[in-house]
Amino acid sequence: MNILILHEVDWLRKVVYEVHDFPEVLSLRGHNVTVVDLEEEWERNGWRDIVRWRTAVVPDVHRSRPGARIELRRPAIVKVRYMDRLSSLFTQYAELRHILATREIDIVFSYAMPNSGLGAIHLARRHSIPIVFRSIDALHLLRPGPWAKYVLWSERRGYPQVDYILALTGKLKEYVVGLGADPEKVEVLLPGMDRELFKPSAPDSALAAELGIRPDDQVAVFVGTMFPFAGIDFLIERFRDLAAIAPRARLLLVGGGLNYDNFRQQARQLGLGDRVIFTGFVPFQDVPRYVSLARICVNSFHVNDVTKDVFPGKVPQYLACGKPLVCTPLPGTMDVLGGEENGVLFRDLGPEFIRAVGELLQNEARAKELGAHGRRYVEENMNWDRAVDRVEAVFEEQIGRRRNRSRCES
Numbered sequence: 001m002n003i004l005i006l007h008e009v010d011w012l013r014k015v016v017y018e019v020h021d022f023p024e025v026l027s028l029r030g031h032n033v034t035v036v037d038l039e040e041e042w043e044r045n046g047w048r049d050i051v052r053w054r055t056a057v058v059p060d061v062h063r064s065r066p067g068a069r070i071e072l073r074r075p076a077i078v079k080v081r082y083m084d085r086l087s088s089l090f091t092q093y094a095e096l097r098h099i100l101a102t103r104e105i106d107i108v109f110s111y112a113m114p115n116s117g118l119g120a121i122h123l124a125r126r127h128s129i130p131i132v133f134r135s136i137d138a139l140h141l142l143r144p145g146p147w148a149k150y151v152l153w154s155e156r157r158g159y160p161q162v163d164y165i166l167a168l169t170g171k172l173k174e175y176v177v178g179l180g181a182d183p184e185k186v187e188v189l190l191p192g193m194d195r196e197l198f199k200p201s202a203p204d205s206a207l208a209a210e211l212g213i214r215p216d217d218q219v220a221v222f223v224g225t226m227f228p229f230a231g232i233d234f235l236i237e238r239f240r241d242l243a244a245i246a247p248r249a250r251l252l253l254v255g256g257g258l259n260y261d262n263f264r265q266q267a268r269q270l271g272l273g274d275r276v277i278f279t280g281f282v283p284f285q286d287v288p289r290y291v292s293l294a295r296i297c298v299n300s301f302h303v304n305d306v307t308k309d310v311f312p313g314k315v316p317q318y319l320a321c322g323k324p325l326v327c328t329p330l331p332g333t334m335d336v337l338g339g340e341e342n343g344v345l346f347r348d349l350g351p352e353f354i355r356a357v358g359e360l361l362q363n364e365a366r367a368k369e370l371g372a373h374g375r376r377y378v379e380e381n382m383n384w385d386r387a388v389d390r391v392e393a394v395f396e397e398q399i400g401r402r403r404n405r406s407r408c409e410s
Helices: 019-030 083-102 116-125 146-158 170-178 204-210 232-237 237-243 260-269 284-291 314-321 329-336 351-362 363-379 384-409
Strands: 003-008 031-034 056-061 071-072 107-110 129-134 164-166 186-188 218-223 249-254 274-279 298-299 325-327 344-346
Touching: 003 019, 003 083, 019 071, 019 384, 031 083, 107 116, 107 384, 116 129, 116 146, 129 170, 129 384, 146 186, 146 218, 146 298, 164 170, 164 384, 170 186, 170 329, 218 284, 218 314, 218 351, 232 249, 232 260, 232 384, 237 249, 249 284, 260 274, 284 314, 298 314, 298 351, 314 325, 314 363, 325 351, 329 344, 344 363, 351 363
Parallel strands: 003 031, 003 107, 031 071, 107 129, 129 164, 164 186, 218 249, 218 298, 249 274, 298 325, 325 344
Antiparallel strands: 056 071
């Protein structure tokens, strides 16, 4: 199949997650995959470098699967804050029109709605090409301010018009149906997990020495982008309470984001020194090395409208590495994982959360027991072959239906 995939984030700089995995596994299966992204993390080469006028093409690129060959196309953009996304409404449409007019695309697989998604729906219908949407977030909640109203409008308009929707969680299925999607055209599909990359392993002693972590330290790990809702400030603020329960506790924060410097400053002001370790973003292939140092892992997201329906990609990575997880009670994640039987303790972000982390750090046998439950869950439920098999089947079903419809109309 010739597959066109749309996403409205910076595909080259975004933390690796399923938006990279699905295209690259499809590529390794022999499909021709083209990705159109939005270069939101642009850089300017001097004050005159305000506009990139042409589509930038990056051939044979991959982020998560060596050997995958993705053609990445990055439409023209105005390199001015706010104008970048506004300009992309027009440049993305022009690029999609060019691709669909000049290439034999069989199906469009979209994570996008406001910038390129609506245009793709219109153009795909004109060319009798089915479009499948992948719902992994409540999109309008990711863009605060006036832009959110437009994103919500685009979701209400777009979800009823796509041919099929694959939702990450049951809660996200409820979300898209609530915005007008036909429930008969929505199903829940978990992503897979690279269980050879993310697997139980002994602590990486060389990395531990590099980070100043001693063999008897009790390490809790957080991996990912440090969004304001990530709860990093809470973990730092309450670290001394954690240390009162687990005296050898260390907090290893792997990742970065706009709030990274603020969190480092907070740790310094509280005099935590080397008790809280910041690494910044690390290469995707190295993430398991850092997780290997953990006795437990944490997902400290505040429960709010942005996070309540999500199933963060870091969660199955922790579990695949055989690490127990203390997680805030995100309804979307609870809907997928259940609880202790699958290696997770759900606790509100407060004293109960700190107590659960501290007790697991102190109780290695209990931590290993829960970690084994988590690994079993991933082995039984998160298989990339099975996930991509289903995606391919949906693509073939929708292509067949569109062809039959075209014959009936002709």
